[in-house]
Amino acid sequence: MNGKWRKIYLAAAGVVFLFAVFMGLWFTGILSFGEKDGENAEETENSQGSPEGWEIVFKGMKFIIPEKGMAGIHESGCMNIRQQDEYIIQIDIEDDTVENLWAHMDSKIQSLTEYGYRIEKEPEWIDRDEQDCFRYVISMEDERGSNLEHTYYEVMLMPADAERRFLAVVRFDGIDIDNLGTKLRDRIYDEALEAVLAMLDQAVPTDQKDDEAGTFWYVEKNLDPNGAYLSEDSILCDDGEWSVTYRLPENSQIVSDDVAGKTYLDTDNKIYIQTSTSHFTWMTAEEMAQHSAESHLSRIHDQGEIEIGGRTFYYYTYSVLEYGKAKMETHYYFHAFCDLGNGDLYFIYGYADDCPMAIDEMYYLDVMDITEINILQK
Secondary structure: OOHHHHHHHHHHHOHHHHHHHHHHHHHOOOOOOOOOOOOOOOOOEOOOOOEOOEEEEEOOEEEEEOOOOEEEEOOOOOEEEEOOOOOEEEEEEEOOOHHHHHHOHHHHHHHHHHHOOEEEEEEEEOOOOOOOOEEEEEEEEOOOOOOOOEEEEEEEEEEOOOOOEEEEEEEEOOOOHHHOOHHHHHHHHHHHHHHHHHHHHOOEEOOOOOOOOOOEEEOOOOOOOOOOOEEEEEEEOOOOOEEEEEEEEEEEEEEEEEOOEEEEEEOOOOEEEEEEEEOOOOOOHHHHHHHHHHHOOOOEEEEEEEEEOOEEEEEEEEEEEEEOOOOEEEEEEEEEEEEOOOOOEEEEEEEEEOOHHHHOHHHHHHHHOOEEEEHHHO
16 A cells, blocks of 8 residues: 555544544534435436435435445434545534524634634635525644644535525545645635535435434445455554454455445355444443444344453344335344454444344454554554
8 A cells, every 4th residue: 555545544544533523513513513224216316217326315305426435324423425535525414594504604713713723715605596505614733533734624504405404514634735726726625515516406305214324335346456355354543553453254355445444245145244443432332332222223133242352342233124116125234342452442334135144243253353453563
């Protein structure tokens, strides 16, 4: 892995933690942000009647996201979309209007500057057929998990419905904005804004059930150019100083490596396994497992703990029965959490269609048998 891609990977590894902080600031009023599985067929279909992209139901709105990169519903209550190396798009829906926030932007800007954000572009209205939209750009120096001197955010707001607004934050975590000229910066801001607006323009209200937190979509492909199978792999922790090594089921291939973590496909059993780490200092692995299990609407099949290699994993499983016009199938889900020695949490997420093995905790013992390595001391 060359230096450029390592920087991008390390920056991406910190997104989950950083955005959780970012969301917290918004909830407390320093920034300002405002919940879960579904599907159906309504608006936005092509001439063959097929969806034009991933159908994602989030907080009562159906989004059609181009099938590129990855998208997911984060536990913090927002939708993350990564389709470019340079930035990640993060979308929320707030119970307030665009006009109300605009009326209080002076105090909003003051809160941002007091917290340490630098205003890069003052709030400005976007001319879009009399639709009330505006954006601004801010930056933060020495963000945790980022190798950039300043991390830049483009923030855009537009109406979702009569009482709510879309909040979209574009986090430029894979490009050094500081080293770009003014014209190039503005072009990048405008291109990212157009990508966001294209997604929001297609969002429509729906009565479908929200997709659950933790659900994600991605373009499936084996990232190994030789199509090789992996017997073990590792993942970096948020701080970039530690890595976690684990084994994998026989005949596993890596199909995704992004902000959500690493995802593998057990080609024999058609089970997907995702691994990731995050710096949850406010919650232990046991508390995270309990909280996550309670947040699911589906009935929990099994819940417990496993000790392996001197570490304790807390897990729970559930399934979702899906009825379709032509068939009925069951989706199986497994979640496990472990406290790491450096203070991070290690996550395992498994899922499969019509394969009950995916909720057998014994199936994941290899992935639980982990080794922590301090990279800086090697």
